[in-house]
Amino acid sequence: MFNQTNQKRGVQQEALGYAVYAAGEHITNLEAIKPVIERISQKHRAIGVIPEQYPVVGETLLQAVKDVLGDTASDEIIEAWGKVYGYIADAFIDLEKGLYEETKSQPGGWEGYRSFYIDKKVKESDTVTSFYLKAKDQKAIASYKAGQYLTLKAAIPGEKYTHIRHYSLSESPGKDYYRISVKRENAHDDAPAGIVSNYLHKQVQTxxxxxxxxxxxxxxxxxxxxxxxxxxxxxGITPLLSMLNTLAEKLPKRQVTFIHATTNSKTHAFKEHLAQLKNKNKHVTSFVCYSSPNEKDRVGHDFDKEGYVDLDLLQSIVPSKEAIFYFCGSLPFMEAIHKALQRWGVPREHIHYEVFSPVAILGEE
Ligand SMILES: Cc1cc2nc3c(=O)[nH]c(=O)nc-3n(C[C@H](O)[C@H](O)[C@H](O)COP(=O)(O)OP(=O)(O)OC[C@H]3O[C@@H](n4cnc5c(N)ncnc54)[C@H](O)[C@@H]3O)c2cc1C
Incomplete structure (x- = not known):
């Protein structure tokens, strides 16, 4: 059911271990890890985790604790971790029940998976392609909040299992279609090419x-x-673009600063759209960093600064730290932004981020 690449790389197991450990640490005050529980519950609802599956995971998890701790794992310790697991499992089951009901009962909502056909496939950059999706049954589709994602179950010819992947909705809500925008993950160093992104780019057609x-x-x-x-x-631009489009359409007077970092003009997705949106809306300012501009890229035309986004840059372009910050990108990028915002003194409740991997929260300074 889970992303098998994340299993192979060990990051799914790490995320599970972290969640259970955090539950043990905060067992008398689960409120402290509520954001982690909520984020994971959303993913569980998206992939269809059901209450009956919790005991299976619990059993194997306790076995893993025994394997790791060896002789140190007294019956008392194993029993205590069993209780922690039961406690956190109940919290998940309860939250997920509400999410399933909410999803099913909303207009255009559905349970499990639903068929969509590709209405349009649009190239946004050398590596990113958008897919416009329309419901095959031609009935209404559920609305969503800017920043949310869809979950794809891909049955790829020649693959032993179906593959599950999340893709942020990159358009504002309220249309008769959904749009996702997918980066093609090329093979690099010793790592193979991404399974689902390459399938979508190369095999899936209108x-x-x-x-x-x-x-x-x-x-x-x-x-x-x-x-x-x-x-x-x-x-990481995808959920933020949905937010930007939504703000421009629904709350055009709210001040927005849009900062995007990418390699160069070849990887710069949605460039024209962003330029138009900025010209039309005086409350939107934008800033683009290229880490490695190519010969034709011109400062002030294609991009604003060569290099990375750091605290100095943020302080020079964001009028005040009295703002709500949202960010998304690779893990190193997000860790750098998170640290910069903490150093600037932005309160924790004004910092929001999405991680494109099983990690639920970033470390505190
Ligand atoms: C909430 C959320 C929203 C997301 N939104 C988007 C989005 O809007 N657009 C988007 O493009 N993606 C998004 N993603 C990421 C997306 O879900 C996929 O992870 C991504 O498309 C890669 O999937 P893949 O099957 O192509 O690659 P995979 O086959 O899963 O491989 C992923 C990476 O791991 C490497 N790898 C594979 N096997 C190994 C191995 N054995 N050891 C080491 N490395 C290995 C691959 O080279 C590749 O770089 C999102 C993820 C989440 C969680």
């Missing part, structure tokens, strides 16, 4: 059908009137 679970996710816009700062690295 008119083909794919299966998706209904929108999910807790990375969504706040309801304050404070200025918004959206910071993206590479393909």
């Amino acid at each position: 008119g083909d059908t794919l299966e998706f679970a209904a929108p999910a996710g807790d990375f969504v816009l706040d309801h304050t009137e404070l200025p918004v700062v959206l910071i993206s690295g590479g393909i």
Whole structure:
């Protein structure tokens, strides 16, 4: 059911271990890890985890604790971890029940997976392609909040299992289609090419059908009137673009600073769209960093600064730290932004991020 590449790389196991350990640490005050529980519950709802599956995971998890601790794992310790697991499992089951009901009962909502056909495939850069999805049954589709994602179950010819992947919705809600924008993950060093992204880019064509679970996710816009700062690295642009489009359409007077970091003009997705949006809306400012501009890329035309996004840059372009910050990108990018915002003194409740991997939260300074 889970992403098998994440299993092979050990990151799924790490995320599970971390969640259970955090539950043990905060067992008398689960409120402290509520954001982690909520984020994981959203993913569980998206992939269809059911209460009956918790005992199976619990049993194997306790076996793993025994294997790792060896002789140190007294019966008392194993029993205590069993209780912690039961406690956290109940918290998940309870939250997920509400999410399943909410998803099913909303107009256009659905349970499990639903068929969508590719209405349009649009190249956004050398590595990113958008897929416009329309429901095959031609019935209404559930709305969503900017920042949420769809979950794809891909049955790829020649693959032993189906593959599950999440893709952020890159358009504002309220259309009769969904749009996802996918980066093609090329083979690099010793790592093989990404399975699903290459399948989507190379094999899936207009008119083909794919299966998706209904929108999910807790990375969504706040309801304050404070200025918004959206910071993206590479393909992390997708949920932030949905937020930007939504703000421009629905709250055009809210001040938005949109900062994007990418390699150069070849990888710069949605460049024209962003330029147009900025010209049309005086409350939107944008700033683009290229880490490795090519010969034709011109400062002030294609991009604003060569290099990375850091605290100095943020302080020079964001009018005030009294703002709500959203960011998404690779893990190193996000760790750098998170540290910069903490050093600047931005309060924790004004910092929101989405991680494109099983990691639920970033470390504190
Ligand atoms: C909430 C969320 C939203 C997301 N939104 C988007 C989005 O909008 N757009 C987008 O493009 N992606 C998004 N993603 C990421 C997406 O879900 C996929 O992870 C991504 O498309 C890669 O999938 P893949 O099957 O192509 O690659 P995979 O086959 O899963 O491989 C992933 C990476 O691991 C490497 N790898 C594979 N096997 C190994 C191994 N054995 N050892 C070491 N490395 C290995 C590959 O080279 C590749 O770089 C999102 C993820 C999440 C969790």
